[in-house]
Amino acid sequence: MTSEERFGVTDDGFVVKGIDRIIADQQSRARAMFGDDVDLTSGSALRKVMDAAAVDTHELWRALESQYYAGFVTTAQGPSLDLLGKDLGLPRRELRAHGTIGLTLSGSEPDRGYVLPEGTVVETVPDGPAPAEPPPALAFRTTRAVTLSAATATASVEAEAVVRGPDGNIPTKSKLRLQPAWVRHNLNLGAAEVTPFVQTDFEGGDLGEPDGVYRARLLGVPRTVWTQEALLAQVLDVNGVRDAAIFDPLGGVEATRRAYGTFRYGGRAFSRPRQTGSPYFFDIVVASEPSWPWTSEKDAVPGVYDQVLKTVKQWRPVSVFPNVLAANQVDIGMRATLVVEAGHNEQAAKGAILDAVRGSVNRLRLGSGVLYSDIVLSARTAAGVVDVQNLRLRRFAPAFGQTYYRGATYGGAQELSAGENLVLAPDEIAQFSVDSSMVDIQVVAR
Structure with missing residues (x-):
């Protein structure tokens, strides 16, 4: 039997x-059982029964194929x-449940704009008289920056729940407030007030x-x-974590697995394995999502730190201590x-171009540089764009930097030459905002 004639589980x-x-195969068996002169034309009763049975048999083969591939992560689907x-x-x-909220500004000063950045936190409040034990507030974060003023006192913005699950599916009648x-x-609103309200029902929290x-x-x-790898998988699953990296001066969280102790000079060991109970420290550099708080405050969104x-403490062995550090966020223009x-x-x-560039840059991981070609490609995908000329990438010095691993830049903004890629240090992460002052785009018609 040739390889083309093999069915079922093969190599x-x-x-x-x-x-x-x-x-x-059915017709062959029918001739062997009833003789070569058996009527197997399309109009015969035997042929119709055999065709119907063939369809059921083929469905059985397809079910067996589905069952076979359901046993592998790379091919399994659904349940x-x-x-x-x-x-x-x-x-x-x-x-996370998502929906649209409206924002209304009142008591504003003339000729002043009030910017609510991406990640502005709103929460639910009980409607009616305050109960003795109010239910826990549900927090939501906006996904875009919004600017309000006396001339533009209302705006709409997409928002998503902080916590995953169906609890975030709130209706339009739900009452909200800024956290x-x-x-x-x-924020520094002064005497002004911003009142949020639900414009569309939040949905999607009950989906996987x-x-x-x-x-x-x-x-x-x-x-x-x-x-x-095991520790990093747990850290990346924490709410508010965009990316993370582990920096270990000995090259691995578990130092005893490395080559230390294998070299001998003058009959003495170069180093000895770490004894149980002796302290060992390593760094976890964490990049949080935009405007997600680093530390927890009372009645606020849980801080990333x-x-x-808390997650690492549940996994670390005895006397192994993490040093959780905030990554240096570099604003890109x-x-x-x-x-x-x-x-x-x-x-x-x-x-459209700003949105495309924002999506491209904000998907980058720690230490991943911004490529000139990627920005050009993102810009060329917008409808009607013919050419991108004199493109120069800009970077702003990281603010509130807490770590320094070979190459972080401090002290001022920088504009690169045309065609030059923007290189980031291992503890830096790129962030692009469409309303940044570092974005200068001129549009001309051909």
Whole structure:
């Protein structure tokens, strides 16, 4: 039997027997049983019964194929993927509920703009008389920056729940307010007040993450208890963490696995394995999502630092201590001239380009530089854009830097030459804002 005639489980996977081959095999068996003169034309009763049975047999083959591939993380789907994740101890995460909220400004000063940055925190408040034991407030974060003024006193913005799950699916009648602790630390409204309200029902919190995202998480699950990869997987799963990296001066969280102690000079060991009980320190550099608080305040969104520290404490061996540090966020800007076709809305083209660049830059990980070619490609994807000329990338010095690992730049802004890539240090992460003062884009029509 040749390799083309093999069906079922093979070296190349599961091979389904086609319906044409099933029908041919049935006709062969019918001739062997009833003779070569048996009527197998399309109008015969035997042929109709055999064709119906062939369809059922083919469906059985397809079910066997599905069952075979359901046993592998790379090919399983839906409930089968959930079962594999349960075996690995990593269930499918629920999504964050999302919806639209409105913002209304009152008591504003003339000729002043009030900027509510991306990540502005709003929370639910009980409607009616305050109960003796009010339910816990549900927090939501805006996904865009909004500017309000006396001339533009209302605006709409997308928001998503801080905590995953169906609790974030709030209706339009829900009452909201700006989170007092967050406002106290991040805004200066003066006598003005901003009142949020729900414009559309929040939804999506009862859904699970897509198969592709869940599969990627399962494929990255470490099979060891205490390694850099295992610890990093736990840190990346914390709410508010955009990216993280582990820096260990000895090259590994568990120093005893390295080559220390194997070199001998004059009959003495170069170093000895770490004794149980002796302290060992390493650094975890964490990049948080925009405007997510670093430390927890009373009645505020849980801080990234506290959540990461709590997670690591549950995993670390005895006398191993983490030093959780905030990554250096580098604001990225650009200067360029865009050539658009005549008839296209120049401002719409500029907005589309800024959104595309924002998505491209904000997906970068710690230490990943901003490539000139990626920015050009993102700009060229906007409708009506013909050319991108004199593009120069800009960077602003990282603010509130807490770490320094070979190459972080401090002291001022910098504009690169045309065609030059922006290189970041291992503890730096790029951040692009569409309303940044470092963005200077001129649009001309062809």
